[in-house]
Amino acid sequence: MLSRMRLSTLVLMLIAMLLPLRVMAMSVIFLNPGKHDEIYWQTAANSMSAAAKNLDIDLEIMYIERNHLRALEFARQIAARPAAQRPDYVIFSNDYSTGLEVIRTLDTANIKTFLAFSGLHDTTGKVPMPQPRQQFKGWLGSLEPRATDAGYLTARALFERGMAEHLTAPDGKLHMLVIAGDRSTPTSLRRNEGMRQAVAEEKNVVIDQEVYGEWNRAKAREQSEWLYKRHPQARLIWAGNDLMAFGAMDSWRAQGGKPGTDALFSGINTSQEAMTAIEDGSMTALAGGHFIAGAFGLVMLYDYHYGRDFIDEGLELNRPMFILFNKEEARHFQMLFGQMNFDKVNFRKFSKVLNPLLKKYDFSFRQLLIQTPQAVSRK
Numbered sequence: 001m002l003s004r005m006r007l008s009t010l011v012l013m014l015i016a017m018l019l020p021l022r023v024m025a026m027s028v029i030f031l032n033p034g035k036h037d038e039i040y041w042q043t044a045a046n047s048m049s050a051a052a053k054n055l056d057i058d059l060e061i062m063y064i065e066r067n068h069l070r071a072l073e074f075a076r077q078i079a080a081r082p083a084a085q086r087p088d089y090v091i092f093s094n095d096y097s098t099g100l101e102v103i104r105t106l107d108t109a110n111i112k113t114f115l116a117f118s119g120l121h122d123t124t125g126k127v128p129m130p131q132p133r134q135q136f137k138g139w140l141g142s143l144e145p146r147a148t149d150a151g152y153l154t155a156r157a158l159f160e161r162g163m164a165e166h167l168t169a170p171d172g173k174l175h176m177l178v179i180a181g182d183r184s185t186p187t188s189l190r191r192n193e194g195m196r197q198a199v200a201e202e203k204n205v206v207i208d209q210e211v212y213g214e215w216n217r218a219k220a221r222e223q224s225e226w227l228y229k230r231h232p233q234a235r236l237i238w239a240g241n242d243l244m245a246f247g248a249m250d251s252w253r254a255q256g257g258k259p260g261t262d263a264l265f266s267g268i269n270t271s272q273e274a275m276t277a278i279e280d281g282s283m284t285a286l287a288g289g290h291f292i293a294g295a296f297g298l299v300m301l302y303d304y305h306y307g308r309d310f311i312d313e314g315l316e317l318n319r320p321m322f323i324l325f326n327k328e329e330a331r332h333f334q335m336l337f338g339q340m341n342f343d344k345v346n347f348r349k350f351s352k353v354l355n356p357l358l359k360k361y362d363f364s365f366r367q368l369l370i371q372t373p374q375a376v377s378r379k
Contacts, residue, residue, distance in 0.1 A: 025056055025057065025058050026057050026058070026088050026089070026301070026302065026305045027057070027058040027059075027060070027087040027088050027089070028052065028057055028058070028059050028060070028087055028088065028089045028090070028091060028298065028301065029059075029060045029061075029062060029078060029087045029089075029090045029091070030045065030048055030059060030060070030061045030062070030090075030091045030092070030294060031062055031064055031071055031074055031075070031090060031091070031092035031093075031102070032044070032045055032061055032062065032063045032064060033064045033066065033071065033092070033093045033095040033096075033117075034063065034064070034065075034066060035063065035065050035066055036063040036065065038066075039269070039271040039272075039273075040241070040242075040269045040270075040271065040291060041063075042340060043270060043271075043291045043337075043340050044117070044291040044292075044293075044294050045061050045294075046340045046341065046342055047291060047292055047294065047295040047342045047345075048061070048091075048294040048295050048297075048298060049061070049342075050295070050341075050342035050343050050345060050347070051295035051296075051298045051299065051342075051345075051347040052298055053343070054343075054345075054346065054347045054348055055298065055299070055302050055347060055348065055351070057298060057302065059298070060087065062074050064095075066095075066215075068095070068096035068098045071092065071095075071096075071098045071102055072098060072101055072102065072105070075090075075101070075102045075105040075106055076105055078090060078106065078109070078111065079105050079106055079108060079109035079111065080109075086109065086111055087111065088111075088112060088305065089111070089112045089113065089114055089140075089301050089305075090102075090106055090111055090112075090113050090114070091113075091114050091115075091116050091294060091297050091298070091301070092113070092115065092116070093115065093116060093117040093118045093187075094115055094118040094119060094120050094121070094185070094186060095117075095118055095185050095187075096182070096184055096185060097184045097185070099115055099118075099119075099120045100120060100129075100130070103120070103136050103138075103139045104136065106138065107136040107137065107138045107139065110138060111138060112138045112139075112140055113136075113138055113139050113140065114139075114140050114141060114142065114143075114297055114300070114301055115139075115141075115142035115143070115144075116142065116143050116144075116293045116294045116296075116297035117144065117145070117187065117290070117293050117294065118144060118185055118186045118187040119142040119144045119186060119316055119318070120142065120316075121186040131315070131316075132315040132316065133315065140301070140304060140315070141300075141310065141311075141314075141315035141316055141317070142315070142316045142317065143293055143296060143297045143300060143317045143319065143363070144186075144187070144293065144316075144317065144318045144319070145187075145289075145290035145293050145318075145319065145320075145321040145322060146190075146318050146319060146320045146321065146322070147186075147187045147190030147191045147193075147194065147290075147322075148190050148191070148193050148194035148197065149194060149287070149320055149321075149322045150191050150194060150268045150287040150288075150290070150322045151190070151191035151192060151193060151194025151195035151196075151197075151198070151238075151240075151268075152194035152195065152197055152198045153194075153285070153287050153322065153324040154195070154238065154266035154267070154268060154285040154286070154287050154324070155194070155195040155198035155199065155238055155266070155285075156198045157266065157284060157285035157324060158176070158236045158238060158264050158266050158284055158285055159174060159198065159202050159204075159205055159236075161264055161284050161285075162174045162235065162236050162264055163204070165264070167235040167236070167262075167263075167264065168204070169233035169235075170233075172204065173204050173205065173206050174202075174204055174205045174206070174235065174236055175205075175206050175208050175231065175233045175234040175235065175236065176199075176205060176206065176207050176208065176234060176236035176237070176238055177207075177208055177209060177210075177211075177224070177227050177231060177234045177236070177237045177238070177248075178192075178195065178207055178209070178210035178211070178238050178239075179210075179211055179212075179213045179220050179223060179224065179237065179238070179239045179240065179244045179245075179247075179248060180192050180210060180211070180212050180213070180240045181212065181213070181214070181215050181240035181241060181244075182212055182214055182215065183212055188240055191240050191268065192210075192240070195238055205236075208227075208230075208231040208233070208234050209227060209230070209231060211223050211227065213239070213240070213244040213247065215240070215241050215243060215244065216243065216244065216247070217243040217244065217246050217247040217250075218247060219244075219247065220239065220243070220244035220245075220246075220247030220248050221247035221248065221250045221251045222247075222251075223247075223248075224237070224247065224248040224251045224252070225251045225254075225255075228251065228252070228255065234263075235262070235263050235264065236263070236264050237252075237263060237264070237265045237266070238266050239265065239266060239267050239268070240268060241267060241268050241269050242267035242268060242269040242271050242273070242274040242286070243267075243269075243271075244267070245265050245266060245267030245274075245283060246267070246273065246274075246277075248265060249265050249277075249282065249283070252265075259277075259282040259283070260280075260281040260282040260283065260284060264284040264285075265282070265283050265284060266283070266284055266285035266286065266287075267283055267285075267286050268286070268287050268288060268322075269286075269288050269291075270286075270288035270289065270291065270325075270333060270337075272334060272338060274286050274288070275325070275330040275331075275333055275334050275338075276330075276334075278325055278326070278327060278330040279327050279330050279331060285324065286324070286325045286330070287322045287323065287324050287325070288322065288323070288325060288365075289321050289322055289323050289364075289365025289366070289368075289369070290321045290322055290365070292321060292363070292365050292368065293321060293363070295342070295347060296350065296361070296363045298347075299347060299350045299351050299361075300361070302351055302353065303351055303352045303353045306353045307353065308352045308353045310361070313360065313361060317361075319361070319363045319364075320363075320364055321363055321364055321365050322365070323364075323365055323366050323369070329369060332369060333369060336368075336369070345368060350362070350363075
């Protein structure tokens with residue numbers, strides 16, 4: 001009887017010891033800048049949810065619905081929560097240049113913050129930006145995909161295909177239309193920089209006109225209708241994301257054209273429609289994989305939370321994540337992640353805390369694409 005009582009006592013002690021660990025699991029809120037039904041931001045959220053589950057992180061996702069005022073409203077709501085209900089960390093993107101005010105609001109409530117996808121930059125070049133952990137002690141740092149890569153890779157692919165297909169105008173040059181994202185988000189501007197770098201390297205390419213489609217398919221379709229009339233010699237259309245590329249393709253078809261044959265289109269992102277367009281040839285160039293930045297941001301915060309600061313690699317990281325998809329890679333992506341399910345990715349292997357011999361983070365997307373997924377066990 002005594003041994004049974006002692007065993008019961010030990011079991012209760014173990015339960016008492018383990019319960020606080022679960023209660024005290026690190027908590028994170030992700031302020032998702034996109035719409036709840038927007039494929040790219042759904043994919044980003046799903047990959048973060050899979051990483052959080054894998055790492056035993058309590059993750060809450062709040063959709064801003066592309067309303068910059070809502071980002072500030074959510075930040076104020078989070079800061080006003082009772083101390084016990086506040087998250088340990090908030091991850092967000094500097095879309096529409098709201099990042100600084102979100103940092104300021106959450107810092108007053110002693111909530112640590114981390115920027116992912118789009119970092120804190122002054123797009124005018126006139127205002128010095130604060131540095132992490134200085135003016136705002138709780139702003140830990142940022143992780144951005146190297147957005148210039150996406151612009152450069154897709155533009156180069158358009159030029160090479162355009163020359164191969166002899167789509168030059170009578171002046172012997174390739175004429176291109178540009179449908180960019182927006183005028184303020186750093187990610188949008190960096191993609192444009194990469195595209196312009198590719199143009200600067202190619203003497204036979206001319207940008208006829210650049211417009212801003214605000215990431216919207218319907219707006220890009222409307223814009224491209226009059227762009228085609230104004231610039232009938234243009235046969236290359238570079239777009240800052242896949243939705244705007246589809247809008248431009250829709251209006252090209254409406255006037256009797258055939259995307260991928262008599263006009264070439266590029267896009268950025270990894271929607272199923274974009275992958276299908278790469279496979280059937282209607283889209284010429286597609287860069288993507290950067291949606292994983294949020295999941296890797298969780299890995300960095302996990303390491304920070306459990307005693308392995310990422311400061312040795314830098315506080316504002318800008319890392320290569322994009323890949324230029326070919327047809328085979330597009331098919332493989334759909335086979336692995338076509339349902340936006342990332343539960344079989346082992347995010348634990350990227351953590352320095354869980355892998356003490358790991359010296360440097362590798363956040364490229366290609367390693368996820370080439371791995372053989374298998375069931376991930378939580379330890």
